[in-house]
Amino acid sequence: MPATLRRVQQWAERRLPALTRYRRPEPLPIELHRRRIYIVPTSFGLGFTVLLLVMLVGALNYSNNAALLLTCLLGAASAASMLVAFRTLDGLRLQNIRAGHAVAGQPIDVSFGFTSHRTRCAVRLDAGDTGAAFAVDATRGETDVTVSLATEHRGWQTLPRLRVWTTWPLGLFRAWSWLHPEQAVLVWPRPEAEGPPPGGHAEDEQRQRLHHGDDPASLRDYRRGDPIRHVAWKASARHHDLLVKDFEEPETRRDWQLDWRQLGRMDHERRIARLARWLGEAQAQGRRYSLWLPDEPIETGSGPSHYERCMNALARLP
Amino acid sequence: MSHLAKHAEIPLDARAFGLLCLTVAVVLALHAPHLPWWLSAVLAPVLAWRWWQRHQHPGRVPVWLKLPLLGALALAIIVYYGSLFGRAPGTALAVGLLVLKMLESERQRDARVxxxxxxxxxxxxxxxxxxxxxxxxxxxxxxPALATLRVLEPAQPRSRGLPRELLPGLGLLGVALPLALLAFVFVPRLSSPLWGAPNAHEERTGLSDRMTPAGFTQLLTDDRPAMRVSFDGPPPPPDLRYFRAYVMAYYDGTSWQYHDVANQHPATIEVARSIHYRISLEPSHQRVLPTLDVPVDVPAGAHMRRDHVVMADKPVNDPLSYSGTSATRYHLEPQLGAHHQRWLQLPDGFNPRTLALGQAWRQRYGSDDAAIVQAALSLFHDGGFRYTLAPAPLGRNAMDDFLFDTREGFCEHYSSAFTVLMRAAGIPARVVTGYQGGYWSDAGHYLLVRNSDAHAWSEVWLAGRGWVRIDPTAAVRPQRVDLGAAAAAGDQLPWTQTGWLQSLRNHWDIVNHWWNEGVIGFDTLRQRGLLTPFGIRKADPALLGLLLAISCVLSGALGLVWALWRRGEADPARAALRALERKLARCGVVRRHGEGPRHYLSRAARALPARRVELQQLMDCYLELRYAHVEPPPEFLQRFRHAVRNFRVIRVVK
Structure with missing residues (x-):
């Protein structure tokens, strides 16, 4: 019996992929075709059908052929709009998916790239509770549709089943198709709200503050962009050109070596949250930093791509 | 579905609201001709004001303004029409409600409704x-209605002007037209209405069952088509194109009247020659069906009265097509019998001079009725009578005034005076009204009869001949019969009814004729006979329903072919490579996503060592085709496609 059920299920999956909920995630690109596009009348479509029936009965009752012709024309146009709705989805291709960055608990922007040979309009994409409407211009290559998805936990988050649908052109019929791309998006861990700075770096902060003094070390020629209040007016008066007080550059900050092993006493997720906070602070202060994780030691570096790499590694931790 | 509900709550943007207002304005304009003028005069400014108000600052119109308007609309319609139901009041109410609906249209759902x-x-x-x-x-x-529905959809290109908004709707209707026509032909018609047919029109134009001298004047300047007649075989000559509507027996001194008496057998007729014809009648809102000369049979849904007047069972409120047979050479009612006195009736105390003239003729000519008729016609011809559409008014003794005083008038005057003269002389006579003449369209092979072709003539009963048609107008103005009403009236008609414009209108009428024949006149009877050429005598509703279903399925299949049709790869080289990919996939080498052609084909060559040389050649050929030239030479392309076609799929057994 289970074998029969499975066979039926496999057949349904093969023949009616959009309707069955058993559809497994599939690789990109996903192209919509007739087997996975379904059409039903909208509530307005049902109401309009009733209206057409009333018009039909009225025209027949009064044996008014002109009214009958008008009713037939309107009915046939409605039926044709069903095919237009189908054609709006048929051949639409989900080419790629790009995700932005977000920490757990914040919505993540996922952008879906659609391509098509034809221009289509009024297509809508529902993902979870949110949706977006878009038009695909065949001449412009890929059309990106960005949707914000809610996140809860760090790590790989599978995409919900996507519904692509349209009621184009008259709103009488609703064509839809389910997409289940196997892509997942990586959600970064949420940094802890507050905590101590990385161990052994406390005095570093102090030195930093000391160097925020105001004493000019030397004078140099004015360069465009120097703030007016840094101009040494008295000294400039004795020269041809403006002179500017040159403040001493703060001393290069110490690199941070962030290490998973330093936080041995804490539980797994709090360790990750703390490392995430440190990474964020280091990035905000423009420091160079390295990160050691159990399977993935990352050497010293800086900049957004380095930060991204470290956060991705944190997010991927088991 | 929850998203759909949310979308329905989206407020209308200015573009959608503008189109919606245009839709309603079109509806109002189309109904304006039959709405009372004050209703249109109120509704149009309300609509314009609402558009302007929402244009300034979007928002609903307050309830204290809407409710009184609604109440006033209902009240005005009840006061004017006496009811809210029925065709005219119902329509007025619907149009009024539609305009008032605009006052509260703020959401997409409102727009759809x-x-x-x-x-x-x-x-x-x-x-x-x-x-x-x-x-x-x-x-x-x-x-505009379709354009409004389109505009409600999200994410579409910005519009470029109103015509571009409206054109897609026209395309949709054009595509729908074949299916619409099939449905129109095959939808089974009702043989009897489900509920009461619309009540008769308030105003009546056209022939009436009462004829007063100068009563026709309105009719004679109305050049709308009254009916179109096509004949089996050649049309009768102009002087035989008399279409009978009413036969009037009773004269009360001012007017001639037709009394409709049902359940009497038609008078006997001996037919020497008859003609078969088909008439499509414009709505006349009367029951009488005009027929050529003397009808000998009646169409379904009608009955023939004693004097060969054909009466339909209900008023003709919609265009009606019927066919009939009429006698053109005949002896109608050879024996008058008991009805003799009926045709001699004259009111007492009217027209003494006319009566005296008739009696004088009787004394002079004795029993020679034909000579009396001839005397009367000679009087009209030589007595200084004039044909005019604007005759001087007549007094109480109308026929005396006409015959001996004003001596001007048109068909009504002449037929009336002639009939009174005949009766005075003791000859049974009556007035017949109907149409005479018409415009023969060579292209359409039909006779166009306008309201202005309305005519009145007389019939006298002569022993041995029965009822004989005498047209006294012809004695005065022969053109009336030979050339038609317009020629007889000369320059007394409005300019639209004369000269080249009239001729243009006559020629254009063939289109109306086709429309009336093909669309309006396509009734149950014609639908039943639709399949006669295919050997089916009578198509019943079940068969028609089946045909309707078949044509829907066929149209649906055509539509599906269109919907499923996809444009092939525009680039022939890539299309050929796709073909090769499909073949290789059957051999077990599937191209991976993002894999270049070179990598893929070398992988294929490694996987299929037996085909290595062939695949190598194919790859070189493709790469050269793709990258060696800006514009690939056609022979290369030819070679590559040929090579792909010759590549055989040999299944590898693993």
Whole structure:
């Protein structure tokens, strides 16, 4: 019996992929075709059908052929709009998916790239509770549709089943198709709200503050962009050109070596949250930093791509 | 579905609201001709004000303004029409409600409801007039409605002007036309209405069952078509184109009247020659069906009265097509019998001089009735009578005034005076009204008869010959019979009814004729006979339903072919590579996503060592085709496609 059920299920999956909920995630690109596009009348479509029936009965009752012709024309146009709705989805291709960055608990922007040979309009994409409407211009290559998805936990988050649908052109019929791309998006861990700075770096902060003094070390020629209040007016008066007080550059900050092993006493997720906070602070202060994780030691570096790499590694931790 | 509900709550943007207002304006304009003028005069400014108000600052109109308007509308319609139901009041109410609906249209759902309602209101415009031009205008009136529905959809290219908004709707209607026509032909018609047919028109134009001298004047300047007649075989010559409507026996001194008496056998007739014809009658809102000369049979749904007047069972409120047979050479009622006195009736105390003249003729000519008729015609011909559409008014003794005083008038005067003279002389006589003449369209092979072709003539009963048609107008103005009403009237008609314009209108009428024949006149009877050429004598509703279903399925299949049709790869080289990919995939080498052609084909060559050389050549050929030239030479392309075609799939057994 289970074998029969499975066979039926496999057949349904093969023949009616959009309707069955058993559809497994599939690789990109996903192209919509007739087997996975379904059409039903909208509530307005049902109401309009009733209206057409009333018009039909009225025209027949009064044996008014002109009214009958008008009713037939309107009915046939409605039926044709069903095919237009189908054609709006048929051949639409989900080419790629790009995700932005977000920490757990914040919505993540996922952008879906659609391509098509034809221009289509009024297509809508529902993902979870949110949706977006878009038009695909065949001449412009890929059309990106960005949707914000809610996140809860760090790590790989599978995409919900996507519904692509349209009621184009008259709103009488609703064509839809389910997409289940196997892509997942990586959600970064949420940094802890507050905590101590990385161990052994406390005095570093102090030195930093000391160097925020105001004493000019030397004078140099004015360069465009120097703030007016840094101009040494008295000294400039004795020269041809403006002179500017040159403040001493703060001393290069110490690199941070962030290490998973330093936080041995804490539980797994709090360790990750703390490392995430440190990474964020280091990035905000423009420091160079390295990160050691159990399977993935990352050497010293800086900049957004380095930060991204470290956060991705944190997010991927088991 | 929850998203759909949310979308319905989206507020209307200015563009959608503008189109919605245009839709309603079109509906209002189409209904304006039969709405009371004050209703149109109020509704149009309300609509314009609402558009302007929302244009300034979007928002609903307050309830204290809407409710009184609604109440006033209902009250005004009840006061004016006496009811809210029925064709005219119902339509007025629908149009009024549609305009008031605009006052509270703020959401997409309101717009959709408004559009649906507008479509219905457009249809009701056809209940009043189903002419071709009106129908075409109503169909065009669907365009703003369709455009409104399109604009409600999100994410579409910005519009480039109103015509571009309306055109897609026209395309949709054009695509729908074949299916619409099939449905129109095959939808089974009702043989009897489900509920009461619309009540008769308030105003009546056209022939009436009462004839007073100068009563025709309105009719004679009305050049709308009254009916179109096509004949089996050649049309009768102009002087035989008399179409009988009413036969009037009773004269009360001022007017001639027709009394409709049912359940009497038609008078006997001996037919020497008859003709078969088909008439499509414009709505006359009367029951009488005009027929050529003397009808000998009646169409379904009608009965023949004693004097061969054909009466339909209900008033002709919609265009009606019927066919009939009429006698053109005949002896009608050879024996008058008991009815003799009926045709000699004259009111007492009227027209003494006319009566005296008739009696004098009787004394002079004795029993020679034909000579008396001839005397009367000579009087009209030589007595200084004039044909005019604007005769001087007549007094109490109308026929005396006409015969001995004013001596001007048109067919009504002449037939009336002639009949009175005949009766005075003791010859049974009567007035017949109907149409005479018409415009023969060579292209359409039909006779166009306008209201202005209305005519009145006389019939006298002569022993041995029965009823004989005498047209006294012809004695005065022979052109009236030979050339038609317009020629007889000379320059007394409005300029639109004379000269080249009239001839243009006559020629254009063939289109109306086709419309009336093909569309309006396509009734149950014609539908039943639709399949006669295919050997099916009578197509019953079940068969028609089946045909309707078949044609729907066929149209659906055609539509599906269109919907499923996909344009092939535009680039022939890539298309050929795709073909190769499909073949290789059957051999077990599937191209991976993002894999270049070179990598893929070398992988294929490694996987299929037996085909290595062949695949190598294919790869070189493709790469050269792709990258060696800006514009690949056709022979390369030819070679590559040939090579792909010759590549055989040999299944590898693993």
């Amino acid at each position: 408004g559009v649906g309602f507008a479509c219905f209101a457009l249809m009701t415009a056809l209940l009043f007039d189903q002419g071709m031009v009106v129908t075409a205008v109503v169909v065009l009136g669907l365009l």
